[in-house]
Amino acid sequence: MNLLCIPYAGGNRYSFSRLLKYFPDHYNIVVLEFPGRGERTEEALLTNTSDLVEDAYRQALPFMDRPYAIYGHSLGGLIGFLLARRIVANKLPAPLHLFVTGTTGPSHRENKIISRMPKQEFIDQMRRYKGMPDEILNNSELMSYFEPILRSDFQASETYEYEKGGTLDIPISVAIGTEDDLDPEGVEAWSQESTGPVDIYRYPGNHFFIFDHAESITKLMAAKLSYQ
Numbered sequence: 001m002n003l004l005c006i007p008y009a010g011g012n013r014y015s016f017s018r019l020l021k022y023f024p025d026h027y028n029i030v031v032l033e034f035p036g037r038g039e040r041t042e043e044a045l046l047t048n049t050s051d052l053v054e055d056a057y058r059q060a061l062p063f064m065d066r067p068y069a070i071y072g073h074s075l076g077g078l079i080g081f082l083l084a085r086r087i088v089a090n091k092l093p094a095p096l097h098l099f100v101t102g103t104t105g106p107s108h109r110e111n112k113i114i115s116r117m118p119k120q121e122f123i124d125q126m127r128r129y130k131g132m133p134d135e136i137l138n139n140s141e142l143m144s145y146f147e148p149i150l151r152s153d154f155q156a157s158e159t160y161e162y163e164k165g166g167t168l169d170i171p172i173s174v175a176i177g178t179e180d181d182l183d184p185e186g187v188e189a190w191s192q193e194s195t196g197p198v199d200i201y202r203y204p205g206n207h208f209f210i211f212d213h214a215e216s217i218t219k220l221m222a223a224k225l226s227y228q
């Protein structure tokens with residue numbers, strides 16, 4: 001089975017290495033990588049969800065030749081949902097399961113505008129998320145590389161406009177950190193997006209709780225897929 005993984009804002013193909021190493025060997029882990037980072041550093045950054053979904057769709061096409069699932073964290077969760085919608089709309093084989101962590105439902109997006117924050121305020125906000133080490137945040141040379149990537153990803157999230165319709169018919173599993181600043185109503189809004197079962201799990205921790213509970217989250221995902 002293929003598991004297509006979509007990173008969070010600023011992420012790349014190595015973003016889930018601490019998490020996905022716990023998956024059994026018979027899963028083929030495929031982490032999608034967007035332009036402007038990693039092996040695609042020379043490509044222009046994308047600043048809207050439509051272009052990110054189109055890019056993800058092209059990357060995902062070769063991996064629909066066998067059963068597959070989609071997983072995304074934060075911005076990756078939104079892109080994963082929109083990717084599943086695009087696949088179903090094109091009448092291609094639907095994913096067996098959509099896994100989403102660290103984000104509210106697509107109909108309830110956060111109102112905070114991060115992408116246009118002044119530099120120091122922006123860095124302070126990244127520090128509050130606790131997803132990037134201080135060694136990077138305090139290094140102006142490293143931040144000159146990461147900051148444009150982060151800002152473009154946040155811009156894509158902030159400018160997304162929800163469109164009704166395209167309800168999925170697949171199971172969705174959502175997990176959030178109990179200390180993450182997410183609107184509870186927005187989290188519950190995931191239940192509107194599929195006629196299949198939508199389960200919500202809560203783990204102790206902040207926005208990047210997934211790395212504190214890597215093994216248990218991976219086991220949960222594997223267990224869900226083993227019944228499909």
